Every structure is written in C-alpha cells, then in structure tokens.
Amino acid sequence: MTANDGDSASSGAMLDGARATIEDYLAEERLFPPPDALRASALVNSEAIYDQAADRESFWATQAHALTWFEPWSKVLDWTPPFARWFVGGKLNVAYNCLDRHVEEGRGDKVAYFFEGEPGDQRAITYAELLDEVGRCGNALRSLGVERGDRVAIYMPMIPELPVAMLACARIGAVHSVVFGGFSAEALRDRIEDAEAKVLITADGGWRRGQPVRLKASADAALEVGASSIEHVIVARRLGEAVEAVSMSAGRDLWWDDVVATKESHCPAEAMDSEDLLYLLYTSGTTAKPKGIMHTSGGYLTQVAYTHKYVFDHLPERDVYWCAADIGWVTGHSYIVYGPLANGATSVLYEGTPDHPGRDRWWSIVERYGVTILYTAPTAIRTFMKWGAQLPKGHDLTSLRVLGSVGEPINPEAWIWYHENIGGSRCPVVDTWWQTETGAIMISPLPGVTTLKPGSATRPLPGISAEVVDEAGARLTRGGGYLTLSEPWPAMLRGIYKDPDRYEATYWSRFPGRYFAGDGAKIDADGYLWLLGRVDDVMNVSGHRVSTTEVESALVDHPSVAEAAVVGAKDDTTGQAIIAFVTLRAGVEATAEHGEMLRGHVAGKIGAIARPRTVVFTDDLPKTRSGKIMRRLLRDVAEGRVLGDTTTLADPAVVEELRTRATEQANEE
C-alpha cells in the first residue's frame, strides 16, 4: 500500500475531525499586522515580491545567483514529472558556499556557532575555524577511502563535530545520512544497510537531562550483525572520562582526535553538479520501511538560503539566530546547518534538553547570546506554557525580533502565549509549513509583509505554488481539502533512495500532476491556509513523524503479540500520542507490567520517540467484514469520542469491550 491510496474513507473521516478543530481555530479572530519598527527595517516589506515571483523560473534563478557557482547552469528547470532537475549543468560546492566564501570575503572571524553543551561548557566557533575543521575531517574521510558519491552515516549528539562531519561530506562530494541520536541501534542498522554506508561517524555519547547517552554502545550494537558495508567508524570524544571507556574495535574504529585532528586543514572542495546527491534523510511513511529521502545540491541550497533569509528576516550583521531543533531531523539539516551557514549567520547550537539544570535553560541561553530569532516547535511551546510564564519573565528576552514555529499545527492558544510571553507582544510569529520531502519552508508568512492569524501558516512563499483540492483533485478556493503542491520547487526531494516507483506512488499518484503532501488543509475567505494535520497513517508526535505501521511491526515482532493496531490520539503537549491496541497470544497474561515491557520493546526497536503512551489489551480488534482494521474507530475510542458508524463492523461487541478497556487503562495512568 502506498501512502495515500486505499484508505480514503478514513481520510474523509480525518477531514471531518479536522474541520471541528478548525472551527475552534477560527474562533480566534485577532489579526497581527507586521509591527511598524520591524516592517521599516525588514528585508522584504512589500507584496511586490509575490508579483516578482510570478515568473517562477526567473525568480528562482535570481535566488540561485546569491550562491557562488563554479560553473553556471544552462537551464533553470528540467521538469519531466515527477522528476525535476534544477539549475541544470551548474557546478557548485555546498560546503564552499557555507564556509569558504565567507572567509574569502573577510568574515572569517565571525562566529558561526555559539556552542553550548548541556553541562554548561561553551565554545564559540568562527567561520575560519569551522572551515579548518571541515577541511581536516574531509581529508580524514578521503584518507579512509571515501570518494565522491559514497555514503557516510552520521549518528551523533548535538555537538560541533556533527555539522563538521556533514560539511566534510559535502566538501568531498560524499553523501551523508544523518541518523537522529535518539534512534535505536536497530533503526541505525536499517538505515546504514539501505544506504550501504562506507563509514560511520559517531561519538562516545552526549549529555541529555544530566545523563550520558552512550551512542557508541548503540553504534556497536548496530554493527554487531549486518551493516557490513561499514569499513570504519570515527568516534568523537564527548563524554570522555565521565563514563567507562568505550570499546574500540581494532582496525575498524578510530578516534576523531587521531584521524581528524591530525590532518591538514587544506582540503579542496569538489565541484559538484547541481543535481548531485547532497544527503539522504530517512523518514517514516505508511509502511514499516522508512524512506530514504534524496536531496541534491544546487536547488536545495538555493531554497534553504532564500527561506532562511526572508522568512526570518535574517541579516548576518544584526542577528543571532537559534533553531532549537535537533540536527538529526530535517529542520536541523536545513535551518541549523545549510541555510544559516549559507547566509553567514551566527547561530546557537545547544546540546541538551530545555529543563536541565532548570526549566529556564532556554531563556538563559536567549539572554546570554542575545538571540534575535528563535525557531522551535509547538510541542516545546506548550511545554513551556505548562511550566509557567514566570520562567521566561526571569530573563531579559528583549533581544528577540522574530519567532518561528514548525513541525505541527500550532494552536492559537500556544501561538498567543508564545507571542506574548516570549516575544513580548512585539515579535511576529512565523508558522512555517514544510516537510522532510520539501527540504525547505513552503508555506509561511513574511514577517515584514504578512498580517498574521494565530494558527494559520498563511500563504505559500513567493516562488511556491500550494493548492487545496477536493477528493476528486479539483482545486478549492474556500473550505477544507487536501494540501498539494502544483509546481516543482528547487529543494524538492529528488526521489526515494533506490525506489523510484515508491516515490511516484507515494507522492504523485493520488492527484495526478500534483505532489500530495499527506496533509489536510483549509483555505479561508482571505486565502489563508490552515493546516489540519496528516490524513494518512502517519502520526505526529512532538513534531516528529512516526508511522503507525512501523510501531505495529515493532509490536508484532514481540513473541507475545498476536495482533496490534496503532493510532495517534490528540495530546495536549505532544500534539499526538501513540496508542497501541494489542491482542496477546493465547496463554499470555495482559498485565500492566506486560504493557510496560511492550512499550519498552517498541522504544528499543525504533527509538524513544515511538514508545506508545498507552497499550490497551483487547481480545479482538474492530474489523470490517473484509478483515480491515477500522482505525478511525480506534481513534475515536482512544480520544474518548462518540463513536461514528459501526454498522460495517464484523463484530460490534468488540467496540464496547474496547471502550471499557481504554477507559480502565486511562484511569490507571
């Protein structure tokens, strides 16, 4: 089954549910025009930019000219749907654009990253220093036999060596595949195997909520069986003496300090084709197998640089920028590494959690570095709301100018709280809609132009064409439907690694000629877009995508489980929470301890992000007469809603039992 086929009944029902939510959103009628002071100094402060973008190709060519190209392109776009090539024939190097040109133009002493470790260690890294370190790492990779086009897996905490490793790959033309440090050994192994990575770059570990996270141990477990393509493992030292010595496999494992730090920094940058692969990033779809999303060089860098500059109204001489995501997700790739560095930004890079050692850690960081732009996710904002406004009040946050949101729909209440308590009612909140697949921001306000409506991502950016369509694919100018992208864009995914058929089926088959994002959206009387969440079997937990099927596979992988169905239920903090309905094999007792063990089993198979909030044991699952599990009904049960039509159920008694079980379970929590 592909992402979007088959389950259209449930998609329709999702839209119904989403409409109820949107009515709540629309009850919020306050409008926020750009503040005068910000508009006056903004890089863009007039609608004219939308008109300029009417000629899309020439508009994107102008944006691409902001980069340094070794050789010019011969054609802006070659579009053979659904395959696009941007800036055809152009040659550039992404790392050169992120580093060398700033240094060559005399900005080598500018800070690229203010790194702050969770234990409190601080380090400012200039562009010149970053360039040197990237050169050394590039030379180290070359010395290990990594060549253009080879894949390098990266599994690291949020330390400077992570962007260094990515940029080193970009410099020598290798393709990186960063695996989020919170993923399990098994998830790492799957990704290494799919990409056939030659080298793994990791660290002994990192700090999280005051505790060491032993990444090298996980990496060792990943490499114990399979993952045989890995020839070498480079290990950065982060925990050092704080933990017991990590085991190093002779001949395979090398310390960063031995193999990178000893190399010379001069490392010529490869002239890459605009369409050469820059990276793979795996994301969950509707099957158990994650998709290796392919991003290339010229178009990707063009759009991440353009969006970072205009969406955040970023000026390198003025701003200190902080995207508080993890580099292991696309937000970090595009808006901690490539976009900001291409624009010569000074960024904050923070290793740890927001509540260590106190719940005001973020606000102390904003104050310490004078952060002017903060980009985070609604789930974090809702957590801060719970912790209380007194925490940000204890810090001077007056440096902030622009606030950003990403990853899930932001509810108006959280938007207003963010605006008032973090932004002092003076900073526009840019709600940015995009995906791993889009590579860069697609729908977002421009802070000096757009009148904001809390809860709406507003309009497609200049150069982007997003449309809402109905079930039959007809364009809607009002009301709810499916969000599609009707024209190619420079940072678009170029495919799913080694699986062009899945690429076509997943994104381009539901509405021919259109990219279907998998999201529902509503368009209001002013043409503003309101994102309604996923309409497929993908959950959004704390702004991260988790596939229901992947969690189900992890559950049925356990010998005690006969059958499992997983749904995402609304959660006040994380957006959605994972609820698993599980039927056990005969003879296994459905105890609370067993539920706990299964939650841990899923976390072990995939990563903590996929740990179900609740496991509900049931003797049977609600199925249609043709045997299809009725997820919509399970979602209703999980959210305690009045149940919809149950007449198609094979055995209606199942639902009553489930409801009782789910309620009992909720009481126990």
Ligand code: PRX
């Ligand atoms: O459902 C949308 C939601 O996140 C999905 C993409 O997830 P991922 O590829 O992990 O990338 C997250 C960060 C870019 C989308 O299909 N989403 C993302 N941003 C928003 C959003 N939903 C509503 N509003 C947003 N601003």
